[in-house]
Amino acid sequence: MSMTGCSVVEAFRGNPDTTPEVRLLADLNPSMNVQPTPFLPNSFNINVETTPVVINDSLVPNQGAVKPAGQVNILLLGSDWRANSGYRTDVIMLISIYTKEEKVSIVSFPRDLWVTIPGVSEQRINTAQAYGGFPLTQKTFEYNFGISLDYYMMTNFNGFLSIIDNLGGIEINAAQNLTDxxxxxxxxxxxxxxxxxxxxxxxxxxxxxxxxxxxSDDFDRTRRAQEVILGILKKVISINGVANAGEIYNTLSSSVVTDMTLGDIVPLISLTAKIINDPTRINTYAIGRSQVTSYVIPSSGANVLLPNYDAIWEVLKTALFTP
Known part of the structure; x- marks a missing residue:
């Protein structure tokens, strides 16, 4: 990979025992195929520095790992979009379905993870969707983690409320007490x-x-978000989601932005019905404290999480490349 200068991420990867120099890098390419999602407001503002960067290949090779046959990767995004404002995706959760093995891995990524957004700059990972919709989010995951994303689903606060209201509430299994x-x-x-x-x-x-x-903190919120997603999936299955897939799809379509068709979803609901109540078939993971280092950007005072890519790869290898 060729870059002008040294990025935060590369400085950290090269020598994790030193404090990296922070240089925000950007290559604002007007020819990039930017596709805003329907939740994107008419105008938004995300600060970007202007030092150019040349991106030639993958920052983080996945060590030759091959996506398992039949695996389907769906990225779930929860945005903080409100009218007349920009948005970021504060919940970033990858659901990886092993269709042959009838297993599911759920991997959560912290919103403040500092990564390269191809063609834009080094930014928090939760800005990728706002910059260029799902196509740019796909490139970001491929570039930084070697992960191929197949589909996405995104909702905001109102959509989240509507989903659970339409399901008549959910039941979760809370691993810990939360008093707040x-x-x-x-x-x-x-x-x-x-x-x-x-x-x-x-x-x-x-x-x-x-x-x-x-x-609590963002890492604990990650666990709680996974518990709620599992609660939603269990509720969908409990109301005979396979037989009623069309009705459920139509009801929830106004609350969710997705590139999945009903034809994409039906076979996955059928498979989920076999998996969802068997804990041995569902494995949850998170990029957590052991895989990142907290860092304050001197110029802005912003708190970000610098990725330890070797440690992250160990999580992803187990979750996404080991059927």
Missing amino acids: RCDLSYAHGSTCSVGPGLATMDSETALWYVRSRYT
Whole structure:
């Protein structure tokens, strides 16, 4: 790979024992095929530096790993889009379905992970979708992690609420207790508490659960988001999702932006019905504290997570390349 200068990511990879020099790199290519998603507002502003970078090949080779036959990779994105503002994808979760082995891996990526957005700059990973829609997000995952994404599904706060409302609520299995500030109707004073163990949630509770941050951190939010996604999948299957796939698809289509057709989804729902209630067939992973280093960018004071690509690869190899 050829670059003008040394990037944050490369400096960290080359010598993890030293503090990297921060240089934001950008190559704003007007010919890039940028495809905003329907959630993208008419105008948005994301700050980009202007030092050019030349990207010739993959930053992180996947050590010759080959995508297993029959594997389907679906990226789930939860955005913070609101009217008249920009957005970022604060939930980034890859669901990898091994159709032959009838297994599922779920891998979560932290929103502040500092990566190269091809043709743009070094940025947090949660900006890729806003810059160039799913095509750029695909390139970002391929470039940084050697992962081939097949489809995506994206929703925002209102869409998330609508999904759970239309399902009539969900049940999750909380691994830990969460007690945090909330303004829900059943709050005790100014706090709410969930778990550990099974908990039934309406949409407002589920949104509070995945977004709460005062008594926890983003890594804990990652786990909670996975619990809610599993709760949604279980609820879809429990209401005979296979037979009612068309109706469910039509009902939820106004809440989700996706490139998946009903024909893409039906066989995966059928497979999910076999998997979802068997914990031995579902494995959850996260790029967490052991795979990143917290870093403050001097020029802006922004907190980001520098990736340790060797450690990240060990997670991805197990989750995505080992049927």
